[in-house]
Amino acid sequence: MLKKALVFAVLIFFLVLPFLIRSNYLLGMLIVTGLYSIIVIGLGILMGYAGQVSFGHAAFFGLGSYTAAILATSCGWPTPAALLAAMALPGLVAALIGRPTLKLKELYLALATLAFGILVHILFNEGGEITGGPSGLAGIPYLSLGGLVFDRDIEFYYLVLAVVLLVSLAVNNLIQSRTGRALRAIRESEHAAQTAGMDTSLLKLQAFVFSAVLAGLAGGLYAFYVTFISPSPFSFHMSVQFVLMAVVGGLGTFWGPLQGSGLVVALGEALRWAVPLVIPGAGGEYQIIFFGIILVLVMIFRPAGLGSLLSPQVNQERAGRPGGREVDGGVAGG
Amino acid sequence: MDLSGQLFQLLCSGLTLGGIYALIALALVTTFNITGVLNMAQGEFLALGALLAASLCAAGASLPLAFVIAVAALALLGGLLERSAIHPARHAPGLIQIIITISLSISLRGLALLIWGTEPVALPAFSGGGPLLVLGAAVNPQSLWILGLVALAVVGLHGFFELTYTGKVFRACEINRTGARLVGINPAALSCLAFAGSGALGAAAGIFITPVTLATYDMGFLLGVKGCVAAIIGGLNSAGGAVLGGLLLGILEAFGAGLVSSGLKDALSLLVLMGVLLWRPEGLIGAVAGRKV
Amino acid sequence: MEVLLEVEGLTRYFGGVAAVKEISFQVQEAEIFALIGPNGAGKTTVFNLITGLLAPDAGSVVFEGKSLAGLKPHQIAAAGITRTFQNLQLFGNMTVLENVMAGAYLKGRTGFLKSLVTWPGSSREEKLIRREALALIDEVGLAGLAGLPAAALPFGRQRLLEIARALASGPRLVLLDEPAAGLNSAETKELAGYLKRLREEGKSMLLVEHDMETVMEVADRIMVLNSGEAIALGTPAEIQANPEVIKAYLGEDERVA
Numbered sequence: 001m002l003k004k005a006l007v008f009a010v011l012i013f014f015l016v017l018p019f020l021i022r023s024n025y026l027l028g029m030l031i032v033t034g035l036y037s038i039i040v041i042g043l044g045i046l047m048g049y050a051g052q053v054s055f056g057h058a059a060f061f062g063l064g065s066y067t068a069a070i071l072a073t074s075c076g077w078p079t080p081a082a083l084l085a086a087m088a089l090p091g092l093v094a095a096l097i098g099r100p101t102l103k104l105k106e107l108y109l110a111l112a113t114l115a116f117g118i119l120v121h122i123l124f125n126e127g128g129e130i131t132g133g134p135s136g137l138a139g140i141p142y143l144s145l146g147g148l149v150f151d152r153d154i155e156f157y158y159l160v161l162a163v164v165l166l167v168s169l170a171v172n173n174l175i176q177s178r179t180g181r182a183l184r185a186i187r188e189s190e191h192a193a194q195t196a197g198m199d200t201s202l203l204k205l206q207a208f209v210f211s212a213v214l215a216g217l218a219g220g221l222y223a224f225y226v227t228f229i230s231p232s233p234f235s236f237h238m239s240v241q242f243v244l245m246a247v248v249g250g251l252g253t254f255w256g257p258l259q260g261s262g263l264v265v266a267l268g269e270a271l272r273w274a275v276p277l278v279i280p281g282a283g284g285e286y287q288i289i290f291f292g293i294i295l296v297l298v299m300i301f302r303p304a305g306l307g308s309l310l311s312p313q314v315n316q317e318r319a320g321r322p323g324g325r326e327v328d329g330g331v332a333g334g
Numbered sequence: 335m336d337l338s339g340q341l342f343q344l345l346c347s348g349l350t351l352g353g354i355y356a357l358i359a360l361a362l363v364t365t366f367n368i369t370g371v372l373n374m375a376q377g378e379f380l381a382l383g384a385l386l387a388a389s390l391c392a393a394g395a396s397l398p399l400a401f402v403i404a405v406a407a408l409a410l411l412g413g414l415l416e417r418s419a420i421h422p423a424r425h426a427p428g429l430i431q432i433i434i435t436i437s438l439s440i441s442l443r444g445l446a447l448l449i450w451g452t453e454p455v456a457l458p459a460f461s462g463g464g465p466l467l468v469l470g471a472a473v474n475p476q477s478l479w480i481l482g483l484v485a486l487a488v489v490g491l492h493g494f495f496e497l498t499y500t501g502k503v504f505r506a507c508e509i510n511r512t513g514a515r516l517v518g519i520n521p522a523a524l525s526c527l528a529f530a531g532s533g534a535l536g537a538a539a540g541i542f543i544t545p546v547t548l549a550t551y552d553m554g555f556l557l558g559v560k561g562c563v564a565a566i567i568g569g570l571n572s573a574g575g576a577v578l579g580g581l582l583l584g585i586l587e588a589f590g591a592g593l594v595s596s597g598l599k600d601a602l603s604l605l606v607l608m609g610v611l612l613w614r615p616e617g618l619i620g621a622v623a624g625r626k627v
Numbered sequence: 628m629e630v631l632l633e634v635e636g637l638t639r640y641f642g643g644v645a646a647v648k649e650i651s652f653q654v655q656e657a658e659i660f661a662l663i664g665p666n667g668a669g670k671t672t673v674f675n676l677i678t679g680l681l682a683p684d685a686g687s688v689v690f691e692g693k694s695l696a697g698l699k700p701h702q703i704a705a706a707g708i709t710r711t712f713q714n715l716q717l718f719g720n721m722t723v724l725e726n727v728m729a730g731a732y733l734k735g736r737t738g739f740l741k742s743l744v745t746w747p748g749s750s751r752e753e754k755l756i757r758r759e760a761l762a763l764i765d766e767v768g769l770a771g772l773a774g775l776p777a778a779a780l781p782f783g784r785q786r787l788l789e790i791a792r793a794l795a796s797g798p799r800l801v802l803l804d805e806p807a808a809g810l811n812s813a814e815t816k817e818l819a820g821y822l823k824r825l826r827e828e829g830k831s832m833l834l835v836e837h838d839m840e841t842v843m844e845v846a847d848r849i850m851v852l853n854s855g856e857a858i859a860l861g862t863p864a865e866i867q868a869n870p871e872v873i874k875a876y877l878g879e880d881e882r883v884a
Binding site: 047051052053055096097100101107108110111112114115116118119122123126236237240243247286287288289290291292293295296299300 | 372419422423426427428429430432433434436437438439440441442443444445447448555556559562563566598600601604605607608611612613
């Protein structure tokens with residue numbers, strides 16, 4: 001259950017935060033963290049409830065970005081329409097990929113999304129004039145909603161805050177609803193869920209498509225925030241970071257995606273600063289070593305996520321089943 | 335060169351590429367059947383093995399010595415990784431295991447970047463002399479070495495599983511893990527051995543291709559993914575299927591790159607993977623891999 | 628009386644061995660039909676075949692005149708057949724109430740999108756399902772435990788919760804896989820009484836049970852399976868008098884009354 005007072009307190013904290021930090025660098029980090037947390041909320045539904053993993057969410061993020069950017073520049077669409085398309089296209093693609101693969105073992109969706117992610121990244125790079133190739137697309141307009149143009153960081157910050165709040169509340173509704181019970185039931189026992197009348201393939205597909213739509217939304221917003229996009233933020237490594245954010249924050253928790261995104265973004269920044277001090281001359285994406293190791297450790301010791309450290313109730317709830325769900329039990333024997 | 339010669343040339347480079355994919359797929363399938371884990375870090379074993387051997391050679395070691403040391407080191411690394419990261423999560427769902435192997439892959443790649451940087455390194459060809467002229471095509475002798483390694487690996491693995499006691503134990507474990515435990519076989523030790531073997535085979539494959547492709551810190555990622563493609567084409571459960579899948583993929587890529595566009599070579603194999611997963615996830619070759627219930 | 632379920636020539640092989648071989652039987656409306664037999668006789672396999680978790684190699688299952696061939700488990704549940712599991716398959720981290728409400732999934736209509744915009748518990752549908760689930764929880768004897776996680780219940784209570792969950796969608800036929808296993812004798816008696824009450828209300832049940840006392844007490848008809856084949860079919864009295872049954876099964880079982 002969600003404590004309303006806590007939600008309000010956190011909301012007020014984030015409402016006044018820009019006035020406390022007075023730093024464009026930190027404000028930019030907060031905006032990016034907020035955008036990532038939108039993706040991670042969706043990924044959390046997919047991983048924590050439907051029991052599936054995607055290593056291609058950076059591609060959905062990128063598809064959203066490029067869709068919004070191309071439609072708003074070359075095609076001259078109004079920015080809100082381009083943003084809607086940025087949500088629709090990844091959702092559609094996810095439906096196509098997810099339908100056959102979700103019926104199979106976890107492995108197959110992981111592989112299909114991984115391949116899809118790399119493929120899309122190649123397409124961004126090789127897309128010629130349409131995607132601008134490795135140098136990307138510039139001159140993306142600011143988002144304008146009914147006369148209000150989001151052309152300053154502070155305005156965009158409040159927009160992202162509102163979107164994160166709305167998405168969080170919607171997902172909170174979802175997990176306590178009939179559909180959410182079904183998603184949780186699938187995680188606990190897929191066979192029992194099926195024989196209770198739940199179309200588990202469809203529910204997993206819906207969770208997957210929903211997560212892709214959220215990634216597309218974040219991507220569209222990202223394009224309108226930075227107004228210049230290139231393929232590099234949509235690489236496979238970013239997909240891994242999204243998975244890391246989801247599990248570090250804690251799967252199946254309300255606060256997990258926010259905590260996870262914040263922690264990983266902060267860690268990335270800290271490493272960017274610290275590693276060259278320790279290992280002079282280190283260049284490139286060396287942070288990924290640490291992200292990888294942290295991910296392995298979390299998966300081994302706390303598959304339910306570090307967020308469960310912070311909310312004892314959930315921690316206790318998960319304690320009995322570190323390995324996650326049982327699948328085969330009910331069918332053997334006879 | 336006439337058209338048939340050109341096609342034969344493409345076939346040869348396809349078989350060379352495919353041989354590498356086959357080696358990776360072979361290691362993946364063997365490990366998967368024994369442990370149930372698809373080791374997404376297999377490609378990194380190739381990169382680390384090749385980079386290590388190149389450094390040893392550069393430091394004055396002879397190629398055979400560098401080969402032996404690198405293979406042994408990667409066997410050790412494979413075993414260590416299994417003990418430290420795979421074994422603790424052996425009862426976890428597949429979801430968690432695949433996240434772990436992918437994380438290992440990116441960590442190893444980052445490590446290679448830190449140690450060796452982004453510059454490609456080279457190894458000398460195993461045998462001197464220029465390309466061999468076969469049917470109007472110039473065949474790099476190193477290709478023959480690679481195909482030889484594939485053949486050796488297939489024969490070696492086959493012999494190991496069919497003829498030696500440990501091999502039979504492995505197969506028993508593949509067929510029935512609980513049953514194997516009941517007759518006193520320790521699946522944990524086999525799992526460790528499988529990863530050590532994967533490390534050794536990966537290092538060997540990496541060293542064999544380096545004279546052709548050079549070695550870089552990030553060479554392993556796409557190789558690993560393509561090995562996966564080959565293994566999945568082969569149905570993920572048979573060594574024969576994996577080898578055939580690897581060779582097919584290599585030929586397809588070579589022809590795709592030669593006749594269409596080299597920039598899309600990597601995209602092609604990913605499209606194949608997507609196609610197979612979406613259309614025939616049980617694999618194109620061999621029996622059904624996924625248990626239904 | 629009308630035939631509700633018609634199983635005809637049901638056959639399933641596992642690696643060349645017939646787990647279930649040409650089994651045929653019918654379950655009438657408001658009947659408790661029991662499948663008994665030694666371990667490995669194929670009883671649970673029959674359940675898995677009827678509920679669609681396994682596909683038969685031969686034979687047919689017809690429910691209310693409609694063939695279930697090729698239907699997925701959730702479609703078979705929607706047709707009106709639910710089940711419990713021999714080794715419990717509760718949603719352990721969900722509360723007792725949530726388990727039963729999840730069991731009532733088929734009663735609801737709220738889909739994914741609508742779930743996103745509906746405040747938890749505010750819809751009429753949700754309130755109705757909650758009220759009915761609470762009533763069912765009381766009925767099976769779990770009153771006062773609705774808020775506990777299912778995994779925290781003692782074993783016997785978990786069995787009852789599985790039954791409540793199977794009943795929650797209002798099925799016409801319930802498949803009960805060893806509902807009395809692990810229950811003490813008082814709980815078993817309670818369970819038998821409850822099953823008979825359900826029959827009076829018109830529910831049909833297909834029962835797999837090792838506790839012969841319970842089977843003989845509640846079952847209208849019994850089919851005996853041995854190594855996947857049916858060796859006898861009849862009323863409890865007939866089965867108890869059947870020499871082949873005694874030889875194949877009852878003779879080895881000390882629990883027979």
